Amino acid sequence: MEPVIRITGLSKTYKSGFAALRNIDLEIRRGEIFALLGPNGAGKTTLISVICGIVNPTTGTVLADGHDIVRDYRASRSAIGLVPQELSTDAFETVWATVNFSRGLFGKPRDHALVEKILRDLSLWDKKDSKIMTLSGGMKRRVMIAKALSHEPSILFLDEPTAGVDVELRRDMWNLVRGLRERGTTIILTTHYIEEAEEMADRIGVISKGELILVEDKTQLMRKLGKKQLTLQLQAPLAAIPAELAGYPLELSADGQELVYTFDTQGEHTGIAGLLRRLTDHGIDFKDLHSSESSLEEIFVSLVRTNA
Amino acid sequence: MNLHAIRAIYRFEMARTGRTLMQSIASPVLSTSLYFIVFGAAIGSRMGEVDGVHYGAFIIPGLIMLTLLTESISNASFGIYLPKWSGTIYELLSAPVSWIEVVIGYVGAAATKSVILGLLILVTARFFVAYEIAHPFWMVGFLALTAVTFSLFGFIIGIWADGFEKLQVIPLMIVTPLTFLGGSFYSINMLPPLWQKIALFNPVVYLVSGFRWSFYGVSDVNAALSFGMTCAFLAVCLFAVWWIFRTGYKLRN
Numbered sequence: 001m002e003p004v005i006r007i008t009g010l011s012k013t014y015k016s017g018f019a020a021l022r023n024i025d026l027e028i029r030r031g032e033i034f035a036l037l038g039p040n041g042a043g044k045t046t047l048i049s050v051i052c053g054i055v056n057p058t059t060g061t062v063l064a065d066g067h068d069i070v071r072d073y074r075a076s077r078s079a080i081g082l083v084p085q086e087l088s089t090d091a092f093e094t095v096w097a098t099v100n101f102s103r104g105l106f107g108k109p110r111d112h113a114l115v116e117k118i119l120r121d122l123s124l125w126d127k128k129d130s131k132i133m134t135l136s137g138g139m140k141r142r143v144m145i146a147k148a149l150s151h152e153p154s155i156l157f158l159d160e161p162t163a164g165v166d167v168e169l170r171r172d173m174w175n176l177v178r179g180l181r182e183r184g185t186t187i188i189l190t191t192h193y194i195e196e197a198e199e200m201a202d203r204i205g206v207i208s209k210g211e212l213i214l215v216e217d218k219t220q221l222m223r224k225l226g227k228k229q230l231t232l233q234l235q236a237p238l239a240a241i242p243a244e245l246a247g248y249p250l251e252l253s254a255d256g257q258e259l260v261y262t263f264d265t266q267g268e269h270t271g272i273a274g275l276l277r278r279l280t281d282h283g284i285d286f287k288d289l290h291s292s293e294s295s296l297e298e299i300f301v302s303l304v305r306t307n308a
Numbered sequence: 309m310n311l312h313a314i315r316a317i318y319r320f321e322m323a324r325t326g327r328t329l330m331q332s333i334a335s336p337v338l339s340t341s342l343y344f345i346v347f348g349a350a351i352g353s354r355m356g357e358v359d360g361v362h363y364g365a366f367i368i369p370g371l372i373m374l375t376l377l378t379e380s381i382s383n384a385s386f387g388i389y390l391p392k393w394s395g396t397i398y399e400l401l402s403a404p405v406s407w408i409e410v411v412i413g414y415v416g417a418a419a420t421k422s423v424i425l426g427l428l429i430l431v432t433a434r435f436f437v438a439y440e441i442a443h444p445f446w447m448v449g450f451l452a453l454t455a456v457t458f459s460l461f462g463f464i465i466g467i468w469a470d471g472f473e474k475l476q477v478i479p480l481m482i483v484t485p486l487t488f489l490g491g492s493f494y495s496i497n498m499l500p501p502l503w504q505k506i507a508l509f510n511p512v513v514y515l516v517s518g519f520r521w522s523f524y525g526v527s528d529v530n531a532a533l534s535f536g537m538t539c540a541f542l543a544v545c546l547f548a549v550w551w552i553f554r555t556g557y558k559l560r561n
Binding site: 106 | 310312313315316317319320323324327394395396398399400401402403404405406556560
């Protein structure tokens with residue numbers, strides 16, 4: 001099936017010389033939920049901004065819903081709804097006015113029934129006559145989502161939708177996303193939180209320093225992310241890992257003080273008990289041990305390192 | 309053409325005017341009334357006629373132009389600067405609209421407000437001095453043309469400005485002096501010969517002169533030339549806006 005978004009050789013270099021995006025190639029499938037992960041400043045927002053027409057690309061092409069975002073911007077932008085990361089709203093407008101404004105801006109005739117439905121779905125209906133400035137941060141975010149949905153886009157971008165959002169809104173947001181997906185809307189979201197991607201996404205892309213370093217099905221990626229490490233602090237430093245333990249995925253720190261064992265959380269047997277027995281058998285004594293799950297940040301760092 | 313978008317922007321901007329009715333409409337009308345009291349009634353009664361027109365009546369076109377220029381610029385520049393400042397510009401930039409629709413929406417609303425203001429001042433002036441309008445059609449024409457041209461100019465300033473200070477600097481440092489020196493309160497024929505020549509480089513001279521011609525049939529420079537110069541400035545502004553949207557200058561970088 002024709003991808004709903006096709007990005008080819010996309011780069012963005014700002015006037016300052018900062019390369020925010022480097023040669024990105026990416027295809028988003030129609031109807032999927034795609035999570036774009038990456039540390040701060042990785043280029044997630046720039047990528048979204050280029051696709052939505054907010055930032056001009058330096059090189060490369062993007063097709064959204066089959067239309068070139070530069071040559072045929074009217075068609076491509078009509079298909080896209082965007083909820084940006086920053087809470088940028090008008091202050092003095094009412095909720096009702098601002099959502100209807102968005103629909104008009106995107107070239108759609110008035111449809112009060114539809115706007116009412118959107119506001120009701122987002123629990124905003126009783127606030128429709130309130131000025132936006134009187135709303136809480138969470139409510140303002142709902143307003144921004146309502147604005148993005150007002151022209152019935154087939155592609156929805158959610159840039160950090162749950163950053164600084166309370167539990168209730170978060171849950172509502174996921175219900176909304178699921179509902180939209182059932183109706184065939186493609187959803188691209190960026191996030192810091194791995195659980196979020198884990199919960200929602202079909203596929204995951206990792207971006208770092210402007211490069212797309214990995215695109216994978218969620219289930220496959222979760223297997224990678226599911227790695228845990230057991231660190232043993234040794235009583236006496238080791239010169240090398242004993243040959244008898246070569247079968248274990250062990251790493252020795254440079255000073256020989258720490259032994260790191262990497263294992264898979266998804267596996268039936270972690271092998272920890274066996275390893276510890278073998279260590280005792282070989283007289284390798286340890287004074288402390290702790291296990292840790294590699295954080296997303298660490299995974300990024302290691303991915304970038306292997307990439308560089 | 310995305311007509312829904314034009315309507316949405318236009319209504320949004322007019323709603324903004326409606327919310328700030330006091331400062332948008334009342335304050336310019338009040339300040340112009342003060343000019344009429346001081347220059348028209350108090351000082352004007354001691355002044356001779358200029359070009360055969362009573363001084364109080366003579367300054368009406370100039371005063372309207374003065375307000376029209378300042379208000380068009382400030383209104384349109386704020387209109388586009390505010391979304392830039394608050395961040396809501398993202399929506400405009402991601403919308404399926406061309407520069408033409410954006411300009412018609414924003415500049416149209418700013419110019420509408422200026423024309424309303426100009427007509428209000430004209431009505432207000434009636435309470436202080438008697439005047440007649442020789443060419444009403446051209447009067448409205450000059451009013452609308454100037455409002456559109458300078459709203460467009462203000463729109464460009466609003467895009468160019470990246471702080472509230474910059475927003476004020478051109479109106480304050482360039483437009484206000486040019487208006488005061490552009491013959492709002494006097495005929496440039498009253499200036500020494502050298503300054504008459506220099507004054508011809510001031511675009512406001514043409515605006516005020518043409519506008520005054522539409523009232524009293526007299527002018528410092530030929531009315532056709534006035535009209536031509538205003539249109540030329542409009543063309544320059546249109547080109548600038550086209551270029552801004554084409555390159556994304558200060559908008560899509």
